[in-house]
Amino acid sequence: MPSEKPFEVPFEDGLGEALRHTGETFAPTDRAALVDAGLTRGRGRVARRRAAVVTGSALALAAVGIGGAYGGGLLGGGQGDGRPDETSVAAPHPTPTGATPTGTAPTGLTPDGPAPTGLTPTGPAPSADADLVGILAGLLPAGELKNPTTNTSDTSDFRSVRGVFDDGKGDAEISVGLTRADGPQADQQVACPDKVFITYDNCVESELADGSRLMVFQGYEYPDRREDTKYWRAVLHTSDGFLVDASEYNAPAQKGAKITRADPPLNPAQLKALVSSDEWRGQLNELPAAPTARPPAGGGSEAPADPEGADIRKTLTSLLPAGLRVRDEGGQEGFAYLVVDDGKGRSYLQINVQPNMGDVVGELFPGATELPDGTLLKTSKTDGEKGIDGIKMWTADTIRPDGLRVVVSAFNAADQKSPATRENPALTMKQLTAIATSEKWLTRP
Known part of the structure; x- marks a missing residue:
């Protein structure tokens, strides 16, 4: 993220309400920039330096967005919701063959038919905003696509x-978002x-036949289920480096709208077919080539040394x-959790280990x-971060003279x-402090 990522302020305010879908769940203040940069390690450090509260929601974001590092950021959004502004399109051009104001029968999706096996070139790429609307409308089942908007000019x-x-x-x-x-x-x-x-x-x-990778997710807009808005999503990562990200809801808006149906309109097979359609290839091919990554100062790689936090988990378990x-x-990277x-009763334990945090x-x-x-x-004893009644959160936060910060x-x-499974956390404040101040963090690989 599940990712840009385990600190609440930048991830739930910035990656979104990241991956949004990353706290509320699956996106940063500038989602398009996040997509562009892929949430590099350096940006992650800057974001983490601005956070005062540790949270595990980043993992969720990294995954779905679902949050996640792109999440809803691929999809644009309405004014005032933290997503990019969109360009209104008055009417599609060309005429859609699927969802139309008059309900013409679709030529794209079928409820249970086989989905395409990946994206392949289909000829000249369309360029106008109206073409995006026409593609989406043509791939939907019979019906009407109302008030379509696009985002092709912000980035x-x-x-x-x-x-x-x-x-x-x-x-x-x-x-649907493309990048x-x-x-x-x-x-x-x-x-x-x-x-x-x-x-x-x-x-x-x-994994599809051409090597593309696909995820189809069926969940909820709000992880705490305070509203029953369903959030279904399909993401295709093509073998040649594109993301096609589709989301749908069982309401006319992501947030603040009354639920209108039991489930979103497209079933998982239809979502797969939507993101796998060849029709997106022209638009994808028009996207500029990704910039060549420059090696970090001093050589080495930008790849995380411990992308799954295995070293941190091993040390934490030993303590x-x-x-x-x-x-x-x-x-x-930099974060681990255990359920002990x-x-x-079970007790959730999380830890962040971050060097160079002296600033x-x-x-x-x-x-x-x-x-x-x-x-x-x-040290602090507070309520949990997610607003669940009865949840207690006990924290020991430390920083060493060399800038190494360990928060557990x-x-x-x-x-x-x-809901709470026990009266208090399974570890006392004294035990949390002993973990955070252990010399083992100085010798960890």
């Missing part, structure tokens, strides 16, 4: 189209999210008090206790989105 390397689809069973927002993307960040977009962070009904990953059994685990059980001392550690070795320590939190629940 040259990102295009999107959205509208409200009416098939006679209830209005539903549907959108170039490759490497680990693109792979994250076709990986199902961790259920520790995101509640969903189903998610399937697959657990006796009597705790690990029931679940996961992580990403002492026989009295946030004044911002994040006012009034901190200074330990004999110069480490600054702040424990909860009295198996995750941050479910």
